[in-house]
Amino acid sequence: MQRRHFLQTSVAALAVTGSSSAIHATTKTPAHHDITISRFKFVPDTLDVRIGDTITWLNKDIAPHTATANDDSWTTDELGKKQSQTLTITTEMSGKYYCVYHPHMKAKLIITS
Amino acid sequence: MKLKMTLLAASLIVSMTGTAKADDPSKLNDLEIAHVAYVADVIDIRYAHLALAISSNPDIHEFAKTMIRDHEAVNEQALALLGKLNAQPQDNFLSQSLQKGAEELITEMSQLRGDAFDKRYAENELAYHKAVNNLVETAFIPNIENAEVKSLFEAGLEIFKAHESHAEMMVKKVN
Numbered sequence: 001m002q003r004r005h006f007l008q009t010s011v012a013a014l015a016v017t018g019s020s021s022a023i024h025a026t027t028k029t030p031a032h033h034d035i036t037i038s039r040f041k042f043v044p045d046t047l048d049v050r051i052g053d054t055i056t057w058l059n060k061d062i063a064p065h066t067a068t069a070n071d072d073s074w075t076t077d078e079l080g081k082k083q084s085q086t087l088t089i090t091t092e093m094s095g096k097y098y099c100v101y102h103p104h105m106k107a108k109l110i111i112t113s
Numbered sequence: 114m115k116l117k118m119t120l121l122a123a124s125l126i127v128s129m130t131g132t133a134k135a136d137d138p139s140k141l142n143d144l145e146i147a148h149v150a151y152v153a154d155v156i157d158i159r160y161a162h163l164a165l166a167i168s169s170n171p172d173i174h175e176f177a178k179t180m181i182r183d184h185e186a187v188n189e190q191a192l193a194l195l196g197k198l199n200a201q202p203q204d205n206f207l208s209q210s211l212q213k214g215a216e217e218l219i220t221e222m223s224q225l226r227g228d229a230f231d232k233r234y235a236e237n238e239l240a241y242h243k244a245v246n247n248l249v250e251t252a253f254i255p256n257i258e259n260a261e262v263k264s265l266f267e268a269g270l271e272i273f274k275a276h277e278s279h280a281e282m283m284v285k286k287v288n
C-alpha cells in the first residue's frame with residue numbers, strides 16, 4: 001500500500017515535469033545553456049537551442065580556445081584559462097563551429113523552433 | 114630528406130631517453146623535470162617564431178601562433194607554481210641535450226625556404242611533440258613527487274597531445 005502510494009507520487013511528479021517543458025515550448029522563454037571547454041573538447045559538443053537563448057562557453061583548460069563558426073559568421077573572443085563568454089543565439093549561429101586555435105575541436109548548434 | 118628527418122627524430126629520442134645510468138630521465142628530480150619542461154616549451158616557441166619569420170603559408174602561421182600561445186600559457190602556469198612552491202628549476206643533462214639539438218635544428222631550418230621549410234617545420238613539430246610526450250608520459254609523470262607539479266604535467270601532456278594531432282594534420286597539408 002505504502003509502495004503503491006509512492007509510485008503514484010512519482011508518476012505525478014513526472015507528469016508535472018513533462019508539462020513544464022511543454023509550457024516552455026509554447027511560450028519560448030529564452031533558456032540558458034552552459035558549454036564547458038575541457039581537455040580540448042566542447043561539452044556538450046551538440047546542443048539544441050532556440051533563437052534568443054543564451055550560451056556561456058567556459059574554458060577550463062590552460063590553453064586558450066575560441067568557439068568560432070566554421071563560416072566565420074560569429075565567434076567568441078579568445079578564452080583563456082577559466083574565462084567565459086556568453087552569446088545570444090541568432091539565426092546564423094545554426095550549424096558547425098570549432099576552435100580557431102585547435103581546428104580539430106569541433107561542435108554543433110542545432111536551432112529548433 | 115625523409116631519411117635525414119627520420120634519423121634526426123630518432124637521435125632526438127635516443128638522446129632524450131638516454132642509455133647510460135647517469136643519463137636516465139626517469140632519475141631526474143621534480144626541479145630538474147620542471148627545467149626540462151620549461152626548456153622544451155621555450156624550444157617549441159623558438160621554432161614557431163622561426164616559422165612566422167620564414168613561412169608564407171597561412172596554415173603554418175596559425176599553427177605556429179597556437180604553439181606560441183599554448184606553450185606560453187603552460188610556462189606561465191609552471192612559473193606561477195614554482196613561485197608558489199618557492200622553488201628554482203635545476204639545469205641538467207637532458208635540458209642541455211635538448212638545447213643543443215634545438216640549436217642545430219634552428220641553424221638547419223633557417224637555411225630553408227618555401228615548401229621545403231614548411232615540410233621540415235611540420236615534420237619536426239610532429240616528431241618533437243611525439244618525443245616530448247613519450248618522455249613526459251613514461252619518464253616524468255610516474256616519477257614526479259609533488260602532486261601539484263604532477264597535475265600540471267598531466268594538463269600539459271593533454272595540450273601537447275592535441276598539438277601532436279594538430280601537427281599530424283599539418284604534415285598531411287604540406288605534403
Ligand SMILES: [Cu+2]
Nearest residue numbers: 065099101102
Ligand atoms: Cu582550442
